[in-house]
Amino acid sequence: MNMKKLFILGIRGVPAQHGGFETFAEKLALYLKDRQWQVTVYCQEEGSGDNWSSTWKGVQRIHIPVKGSGAASTVAFDWKATQHACKQDGLFLTLGYNTAIFNFLQRLAGQVNIFNMDGIEWRRDKWGIIAKSWFWLNERAGCWAGNHLIADHPRIKDHLATRVRPAKITTIPYGAERITEANPALLEPYKITPGNYSIIIARPEPENSFLEMVRAFSMRKRDHQLVVLGNFSPEINPFHKKVIDAASDEVIFPGAIYDASIVQALRFYSRFYLHGHRVGGTNPSLVEALGAGCAVIAHDNHFNRWVAGPQAAYFSDEAACAALLDQILEDESGIKIMKSASRERFDEQFTWDQVMLDYERLLSAWHP
Incomplete structure (x- = not known):
């Protein structure tokens, strides 16, 4: 043959x-x-x-x-x-x-x-x-x-x-890969601990709802941290500057991280993965979040809803995102259900x- x-x-x-x-x-x-x-x-x-x-x-x-x-x-x-x-x-x-x-x-x-x-x-x-x-x-x-x-x-x-x-x-x-364990020591350089932060991983562009999510998180003190991964250049990009200026002191900008083991650990130990993409099909970062068993908060559109499934939490704008965070950030039982649903959705499709x-x-x- x-x-x-x-x-x-x-x-x-x-x-x-x-x-x-x-x-x-x-x-x-x-x-x-x-x-x-x-x-x-x-x-x-x-x-x-x-x-x-x-x-x-x-x-x-x-x-x-x-x-x-x-x-x-x-x-x-x-x-x-x-x-x-x-x-x-x-x-x-x-x-x-x-x-x-x-x-x-x-x-x-x-x-x-x-x-x-x-x-x-x-x-x-x-x-x-x-x-x-x-x-x-x-x-x-x-x-x-x-x-x-x-x-x-x-x-x-x-x-x-x-x-x-x-x-x-x-x-x-x-x-994506199914992530069932990660090294918590990889979080130490960022001064964060498992379960006490949420994360955004995306290109920092307007269509990915960066400004809305950072503003929503920064609206009040949350005793929680938000890690925002991405390559920011505030000195040459006005949008990047606007996002950074809108952030409270509980928001961390570590830059773009290309070491897969570190990114996997950051996803795996996060309380929530925030996904603001408004355009596109099956986004790799969202699929990777499901594979890591993340509880997902996503922009409400038909692309994200099909990928993340009905147990994820969805927001339509900045105010809705802030209200969601107020409502579910400390809901330990709800977070557990969302994480389990992410793994089920991943296993059935991705x-x-x-x-x-x-x-x-x-x-x-x-x-x-």
């Missing part, structure tokens, strides 16, 4: 260094490799010169050097990766649609390309009109260029079904084993 071949495009490479899609690609590549697939991942490198190849844990890598490290360099990398992919034989998985217009080359070449369409990027507040137009155009391009589409949330599928027929879309959510199995079934069905 011929070995199945998969090429993964749309990310910066493996091992993961840049967030959700890279983590997913790493998991999927290693999973399929162990099941006798030949997996190749395109990797972005800073520099110039010719492409080169390497192997990482049995996964093939095509390294493509491009000048710079910003958005323009990523577009250049995607263009070069697509050109290279057009000359290969196998199945293709493209993660995200940010440069999907390039993938028409693969469709014209008769290749089979599956797209994970990610979230509705052009709706995000942070983008200007040019960027929003580019993402809107490429979302359309991905719908047309892809042979089949993957949505990570039922509402993303509903959205995509306004572009293509529903039979062209399969819903498979993001996954384990990596189930996500990987669903991907393998879909990719096997489409392999040429």
Whole structure:
């Protein structure tokens, strides 16, 4: 039997260094490799010169050097990766649609390309009109260029079904690890103790309700701490400054933390995980919070409600968030119920084993 071949495009490479899609690609590549697939991942490198190849844990890598490290360099990398992919034989998985217009080359070449369409990027507040137009155009391009589409949330599928027929879309959510223990000593540098703090982990952007959550927490003294993870630059970003200025002395800003064991411990020992995302599908950080058994307080929208389930607590605005904190911050029995419900929701929908199995079934069905 011929070995199945998969090429993964749309990310910066493996091992993961840049967030959700890279983590997913790493998991999927290693999973399929162990099941006798030949997996190749395109990797972005800073520099110039010719492409080169390497192997990482049995996964093939095509390294493509491009000048710079910003958005323009990523577009250049995607263009070069697509050109290279057009000359290969196998199945293709493209993660995200940010440069999907390039993938028409693969469709014209008769290749089979599956797209994970990610979230509705052009709706995000942070983008200007040019960027929003580019993402809107490429979302359309991905719908047309892809042979089949993957949505990570039922509402993303509903959205995509306004572009293509529903039979062209399969819903498979993001996954995470189940965290059942963590080292409490990892909390000591932040001068916090298990159960005596709550946490926010997200990019500090307006659409993630940072200001509303920090203001709501800081409305009065709570004898509790709020740890806000994220890369803040108040000297150059007015929104970041506004968030920090709104914080009481019970709010801690330790910056962005990339050590997975520390982040896991911070989630695991928190009293509440606050999730303010208003746009997107299945958010990786929210899934990771469920996997750690966090009691979840989330912005009230259909994306978060499907992921976190009915036992999470939801707020619509700053006042509602403050009222929630007043009501449930000290409710030990309620917190216990919420934590248990998070684990149940995670186990029924978001384990990596189930996500990987669903991907393998879909990719096997489409392999040429």
